[in-house]
Amino acid sequence: MATKLLSIFMLCVALILVLLEPNQGASTVETLAFQQQHQGDYQPYGTTQGSLRPQECAPRCTSRCSATAYKKPCLFFCQKCCAKCLCVPPGTYGNKQVCPCYNNWKTKRGGPKCP
Known part of the structure; x- marks a missing residue:
């Protein structure tokens, strides 16, 4: 649930950046695409084996x-x-x-x- 909220928040921020800075739009869209591709790789701290003290x-x-x-x-x-x-x-x-x-x-x- 938290990861879905985080991804929605990241998507909204990226869209706002695209709308506010049209000259930088292409790089922001590329960054957003990269983040969405690697979203499945994200593991919150402490939930993978050996990641806690x-x-x-x-x-x-x-x-x-x-x-x-x-x-x-x-x-x-x-x-x-x-x-x-x-x-x-x-x-x-x-x-x-x-x-x-x-x-x-x-x-x-x-x-x-x-x-």
Whole structure:
């Protein structure tokens, strides 16, 4: 959701620049095309494996566990997973595919270990 808002914002800024400076329009359009091409390459900081420092786990996990009714176990396992994987998926639920280590760590019974 945040990446969609960011891309809409970038598109609006680029369009405003094109309209305000017609002499520079071609380079702005080329820049916009480059940004849209590589938009899929963008990974927010902290969501790719190994991109966090251990001291950054607590605030990320607090955010991740903010919507659950089971805060203590969520925070415990999230921080354990973050310490191992050094990443926390964005949002309060799902999105685990951006951090394979976090996603693939399983309990003894085969269920997901990380919230």
